[in-house]
Amino acid sequence: MSRPLFLHIVDAVVAHDHYFVQKRNAAGVLGLSPLQKITAALRMLTYGVAADTQDEYLQIADSTTVESLKRFVRAIIEVFGDEYLRYPNNSDTTRLLALGEHRGFPGMLGSIDCMHWKWKNCPSAWQGMYSGKSSEPTIVLEAVASEDLWIWHAFFGMPGSHNDINVLHRSPLFARLLEGQAPQVNYTINGHNYKMGYYLADRIYPSWATFVKTISEPQGNKRKHFAQEQESARKAVERAFGVLQARFAIVRGPARFWYQETLQDIMTACIILHNMIVENERGEQDIDYNYDNEGERVTPSHTSTPDFDEFVRTHHDIRNRHTHSQLQEDLVEHLWHFYGRN
Incomplete structure (x- = not known):
């Protein structure tokens, strides 16, 4: 720094x-x-x-x-x-939507993925619970990052035996959306109106309206182009993980502390410092990466808590598979025309 x-x-x-x-x-x-x-x-x-x-x-x-x-x-x-580890407020959301539209993905709020941190000094009694596919104890970090590598969401502490879906089901990623406290997102693609933003994700994530995944073995030029653009844009979170580990080698190598609370503080502090460095080193580019309210305490805007019926309705809207399929098809057409215009 x-x-x-x-x-x-x-x-x-x-x-x-x-x-x-x-x-x-x-x-x-x-x-x-x-x-x-x-x-x-x-x-x-x-x-x-x-x-x-x-x-x-x-x-x-x-x-x-x-x-x-x-x-x-x-x-x-x-x-x-x-x-520096805040939820996006109204100004942040507007800027993130502009960044997504610039890449050809209207309504995109970032990319989501998980990273595993090896726990060298994991207690012996817990090693079975924390050992996953790598057969070594690890702790999972779920993160959402934007194109400028700013990490907007970090959920750390799940045992390494969990996959991305298990972590997602315990994550507070959509808590503010369910409570009616998230900024409003409205956009139109291919003549269809949508009222929730989405994250680019890999194929293991569920087919929800808030995720846009790639297409396995795409057929036709339109679908091949969509898969290529989606996988390219989704690399933002992979790059964020790489930069985080390059700047702070303590989260790249095995953790040597005994207590999970200490590891939680270390990972959270590294993410905050990472965002501070991103803000400090943000250069002059064609896209305006300078978020409003930078350098100040940001208090997210809160609205009244929704009633139970509205909570359940939003829950079903988030997990709507039909909206997921419709959004993917609309983005296939939109990206094909977007590519032709540019």
């Missing part, structure tokens, strides 16, 4: 947690500075190294490094979580 962003994080964390303030001991000797503690924590996140490797470079004990890491990630979540 850039030096100004790093110093901004240091100032915010020191102001939030008194642990990072430099103090004197009983003999009047100055203790560790905030830069030493925060640098040690960031080096563990960035390089994925053990705590005892910080002593030679920063003159800091391994126990202090671990304590600094735990307090640092908790401070990042408490200070920056409301802003």
Whole structure:
């Protein structure tokens, strides 16, 4: 990250947690500075190294490094979580819909997928529950990312024995939509009106109205073109996972902590820092990636909670297979004409 962003994080964390303030001991000797503690924590996140490797470079004990890491990630979540791991508000949704339409997918809100993080120190009693297809204990991260690699949704903590569908059924991804608190989305494709946004997903996801999947073994030029464009646009979330792991090697290698709560804080803090870096390094491009309200606390707009009948109706609308098929066919035609115009 850039030096100004790093110093901004240091100032915010020191102001939030008194642990990072430099103090004197009983003999009047100055203790560790905030830069030493925060640098040690960031080096563990960035390089994925053990705590005892910080002593030679920063003159800091391994126990202090671990304590600094735990307090640092908790401070990042408490200070920056409301802003950089927020649900899309009205302005964000409008911008995401514009990005999707620019790619030929009106109504698209991003791409969804899951990533597994190996848990090296998983307790022996839990290893069967956390071991999936890789036969090693892992923890699953479900995420939604947009084209600029901003991660809008992160659900972490499910055992690695679950697949993407099991994780989805426990995820709060559509909770705000069911509660009537999500921003309104209305668009028209091929003469049909739709009132819910959708995410690009791979073939394992269910055939819901809120997912658009590729076509297996497509026949004809239109369907082949749709499959190619869908798979290309869906790579946004794969790229986001790759960039997240490249920036923070601790989530690329095996996790060495014992408690799942610590791993939850580390993963969440890495995603928040990732979004902060994305915002800071956002360059000049043809598409306006600068989201409204950036640099400020964002409070999602809330509406009244719907009654039970409306809740059930929305639940069935989300899982409507007919709408899923109709939306896919409309996008096949739309992308074919979109390709011809461009």
